[in-house]
Amino acid sequence: MGLKTTGRVTIGIVDSGYGFESSPPVGIDRVVASQAFRFDQGVILAPVVNDRLGHGSALLEVIAEQAPQAEFAIAQIFTERLSTTPVQVAAAIDWLVEQQVDLINLSLGLRNDRDILRVACENAIKAGVIICASSPAKGDPVYPSAYPGVFRMTGDARCTGPKQLSSLKTQYADFGGYVKARNGVIGASAGCAQLTGHIGRYLTTGGASDLNSVSHWLESQADYFGVEVRFPPGSVEQKDGGQEK
Numbered sequence: 001m002g003l004k005t006t007g008r009v010t011i012g013i014v015d016s017g018y019g020f021e022s023s024p025p026v027g028i029d030r031v032v033a034s035q036a037f038r039f040d041q042g043v044i045l046a047p048v049v050n051d052r053l054g055h056g057s058a059l060l061e062v063i064a065e066q067a068p069q070a071e072f073a074i075a076q077i078f079t080e081r082l083s084t085t086p087v088q089v090a091a092a093i094d095w096l097v098e099q100q101v102d103l104i105n106l107s108l109g110l111r112n113d114r115d116i117l118r119v120a121c122e123n124a125i126k127a128g129v130i131i132c133a134s135s136p137a138k139g140d141p142v143y144p145s146a147y148p149g150v151f152r153m154t155g156d157a158r159c160t161g162p163k164q165l166s167s168l169k170t171q172y173a174d175f176g177g178y179v180k181a182r183n184g185v186i187g188a189s190a191g192c193a194q195l196t197g198h199i200g201r202y203l204t205t206g207g208a209s210d211l212n213s214v215s216h217w218l219e220s221q222a223d224y225f226g227v228e229v230r231f232p233p234g235s236v237e238q239k240d241g242g243q244e245k
Contacts, residue, residue, distance in 0.1 A: 009203045010071045011063060011196065012096035012104040012129075014089060015056030016078035017048050025057040025182070027064025027072060033099050035092075036076040039084075043091045048076045054183035055082060059107055059193040062181045066162065066197020069204040073099045086110060089144070090120035093131075097124050102203055105196040106133040107189035109142030118147055125149040130214060132196045134188040135173045137228065145173075149211065151199075155179035155191030158224045162194055166224035175218055176228070 010032065017036070018028055036046040051057045060072060075092035077084045089110070096104055104124065110117070121144045124131055133145035135152035145152040156166040156176025166176040177194030179186050195218070202217050203209060 008071050009067070009069065009103070009200060010073055010099065010101045011067065011200050012073045012075060012093075012099065012101035013056060013060055013063065014075045014077055014092045014096070014104065014106050014108070015059055016053040016082070017051040017056045017076035018060050018074050019051045019054065019057040025061035025064070027060045030064065030070065031060075031072045031074055033073040034076070035074075035095055036079075037088045037091050037095075038079075039088050043087055048074060049079065051076075052080065053078055053082060055107075055185055055189070058182040058185040059105060059189065062162070062190065062193040063105060063197040063200060066194060067200030067204060070200045073101050082108075084108070084110075086112075086114035086117040086143075090114075090116045093117075093120040093124050097127050097129055101129060102209065103130045103196060103200055104132070105193055106131065106144060107192045109134050109136070109145060109188075111140070111142060113143050113146070117144055121147045121150060128209060130199060130209060130211070132192055132199065134192040136188060137176070138172055141172075151175065151195070151211075151214075153177065153192035153195045154188040155186070156224065156228050158228055159191075159194075162197075164223045165195060165198060165218065165221060166228070167219045167222035168227060170227050174215070175222070176224075 034048040038044040077088045132151045135145035152173045154173040159178040177191035181190040
């Protein structure tokens with residue numbers, strides 16, 4: 001498939017592809033480019049196959065519902081299981097930059113820093129591409145969310161629906177989103193996709209694409225601020241729902 005339509009916002013999704021089954025995900029008709037990245041002693045380009053895992057299809061639907069005017073470029077790195085290599089992720093990011101995407105969703109996290117992945121993210125950011133990557137709400141950092149200039153996105157149980165988001169600004173994550181999606185996808189993967197969708201909608205309405213402007217806009221939309229705190233049953237804080245806007 002070709003490059004994005006001039007003047008439109010295109011969102012790249014690096015995941016398990018998108019479904020062709022009888023109940024296709026919302027947004028499948030807005031996919032304008034797709035490419036699979038297999039690994040066999042190096043990265044091999046291949047046609048995208050059916051999304052056997054359902055993970056990428058669920059995320060496409062989440063983002064498409066949040067950003068109904070956006071188009072999509074799909075980079076498939078998962079096939080039989082949710083396992084990949086840094087070189088595949090880096091190749092997918094490089095390809096998405098070539099497709100002139102505005103925004104990339106990476107609902108994944110690798111434990112180790114790798115030069116090839118870091119450089120791919122740096123080059124994307126230099127090209128003006130916004131990167132959203134999953135980050136655990138607590139624990140050791142993962143990549144690429146730990147790289148400078150990448151939005152660290154996670155799930156937040158305080159968000160009771162797709163329209164809600166939180167401004168966390170913790171050592172672990174920048175923003176949190178609704179934790180549920182189709183096909184049983186939950187947690188940071190779903191939260192990251194929700195936030196990518198919010199940003200996509202912001203961009204399609206003419207929002208400035210520099211990182212500071214995007215961050216300030218997300219904060220202005222937040223329903224909750226600060227870390228998610230779990231209080232004992234029956235406490236006043238629990239009834240009030242925590243630090244709500």
